[in-house]
Amino acid sequence: MAGRLIYLIGPSGSGKDSLLDAARPRLAERGCRVVRRVITRSAEAVGEAAQGVSPEQFAALQAEGAFALSWQANGLSYGIPKEIDEWLAAGDDVLVNGSRAHLAQTRARYPTSLVLLLTVDQAVLRQRLIARGREALADIEARLARNTRFTAELIAGHGAGLFILDNSGPLEQTVERLLCCLDHGHSACA
Numbered sequence: 001m002a003g004r005l006i007y008l009i010g011p012s013g014s015g016k017d018s019l020l021d022a023a024r025p026r027l028a029e030r031g032c033r034v035v036r037r038v039i040t041r042s043a044e045a046v047g048e049a050a051q052g053v054s055p056e057q058f059a060a061l062q063a064e065g066a067f068a069l070s071w072q073a074n075g076l077s078y079g080i081p082k083e084i085d086e087w088l089a090a091g092d093d094v095l096v097n098g099s100r101a102h103l104a105q106t107r108a109r110y111p112t113s114l115v116l117l118l119t120v121d122q123a124v125l126r127q128r129l130i131a132r133g134r135e136a137l138a139d140i141e142a143r144l145a146r147n148t149r150f151t152a153e154l155i156a157g158h159g160a161g162l163f164i165l166d167n168s169g170p171l172e173q174t175v176e177r178l179l180c181c182l183d184h185g186h187s188a189c190a
């Protein structure tokens, strides 16, 4: 049986990378693979979660069909390696750190995907982005503005089949809810 594509989305700073890092061993125990993304971000700013490439390298990979999904956001290009199709065909679940703006295209290609929206209270989000210290303040403001536009639209437009995971509290609690959702379905894990 084919595996499930699990598409984790949420605002910049909502905790997608932290959640995936914290849940990684327990996801592996369940046979769920976490995709390593290809990103045009400098190698120092990516780690286990991503491979950094130059814009030219990204364009070459895209031209040779290396990506199952790809998008641009926040001045960066992101690619999801096409190996995920082999993993899914082999029956493995595959978890992707995705883009809200690319949700419709992802659903078109993977109609049975499970979509998880990570949310955080906006004031908490601002504090976390500032504390993370990865972007300049102007970039943080741009990300917060992008978030305000998106979240309401998303919930209105994709309510059914969009599972909300709130990460305003402790990360461990969100990890437990994520695993509960995968094991038992969202309604069992409020």
Ligand SMILES: Nc1ncnc2c1ncn2[C@@H]1O[C@H](COP(=O)(O)OP(=O)(O)O)[C@@H](O)[C@H]1O
Pocket: 010, 011, 012, 013, 014, 015, 016, 017, 018, 019, 128, 129, 131, 132, 167, 168, 169, 170, 171, 172, 174
């Ligand atoms: N539940 C949480 N409680 C406190 N801080 C958190 C929590 N989740 C994430 N963070 C912190 O918030 C910042 C943004 O998280 P990150 O995982 O980089 O988000 P994203 O990948 O969605 O942009 C990081 O500094 C991270 O340590």
Ligand SMILES: O=P(O)(O)OC[C@H]1O[C@H](OP(=O)(O)OP(=O)(O)O)[C@H](O)[C@@H]1O
Pocket: 009, 010, 011, 012, 013, 014, 016, 017, 073, 074, 076, 078, 097, 098, 099, 100, 101, 102, 146
């Ligand atoms: O359409 P959006 O939902 O806004 O998403 C745009 C991109 O931003 C996030 O990536 P990235 O890891 O670069 O940013 P983050 O670490 O700040 O979340 C997310 O994973 C997408 O790749």
